[in-house]
Amino acid sequence: MIVAVDGPAASGKGTLGKRLAAVLGLRFLDTGLLYRAVGLKVAREGGDLDDPDIAAAAARSLDPASLDDPDLRGDEAAEAASRVSAVPAVRAALLDYQRRFAATPPGAVLDGRDIGTVICPDADHKLFVTADVETRAQRRYKELRGRGADVIYAQILRDLRTRDERDSRRAVAPLVPADNAFILDTSTLTADEAFERAFAHIVGGEPRPRTRGETN
Numbered sequence: 001m002i003v004a005v006d007g008p009a010a011s012g013k014g015t016l017g018k019r020l021a022a023v024l025g026l027r028f029l030d031t032g033l034l035y036r037a038v039g040l041k042v043a044r045e046g047g048d049l050d051d052p053d054i055a056a057a058a059a060r061s062l063d064p065a066s067l068d069d070p071d072l073r074g075d076e077a078a079e080a081a082s083r084v085s086a087v088p089a090v091r092a093a094l095l096d097y098q099r100r101f102a103a104t105p106p107g108a109v110l111d112g113r114d115i116g117t118v119i120c121p122d123a124d125h126k127l128f129v130t131a132d133v134e135t136r137a138q139r140r141y142k143e144l145r146g147r148g149a150d151v152i153y154a155q156i157l158r159d160l161r162t163r164d165e166r167d168s169r170r171a172v173a174p175l176v177p178a179d180n181a182f183i184l185d186t187s188t189l190t191a192d193e194a195f196e197r198a199f200a201h202i203v204g205g206e207p208r209p210r211t212r213g214e215t216n
Contacts, residue, residue: 117178182198
């Protein structure tokens with residue numbers, strides 16, 4: 001089984017994707033980390049993030065071990081990822097990696113921006129997870145503050161709007177729902193509520209199995 005989970009930043013798709021993978025017994029890949037790793041590699045080496053040749057070279061030489069770098073969760077990596085992901089050669093270099101991961105038994109949940117439209121257009125299930133930008137900015141603000149980061153909500157909101165604009169308007173693999181995607185707006189949902197709705201959609205309304213330690 002392949003489950004595609006797409007959506008904008010801070011919509012809750014990563015949390016949802018990991019939980020779905022755990023309950024369904026599938027592997028999980030946060031594909032955004034691939035682009036963050038490429039962008040951060042370019043930035044750390046002093047390269048121009050808008051130079052397609054430099055970005056493509058970084059993508060082709062990407063070491064999978066670099067996906068464990070904690071700095072990939074930071075804002076610098078997020079901004080860099082949004083820029084290099086618009087480069088066609090970068091997306092082409094990472095395409096095969098993502099498709100091989102998805103095709104490896106028993107299957108996988110992939111979280112990203114173009115999983116259901118480009119990477120795995122024949123995925124068994126496609127979810128497009130979204131939320132209004134103010135809600136997403138508040139979530140990101142709380143997350144970063146919880147890590148001890150000195151951040152400003154207004155700046156996070158501006159950054160998300162910029163990234164949304166860039167991701168949705170790029171010529172290659174723009175951020176759009178697949179035609180047959182299940183749209184899940186998490187603006188007013190808790191993580192548990194979002195999970196229950198996504199799981200019910202995947203299994204056709206059947207109640208999900210309880211994990212050890214859970215109560216009804």
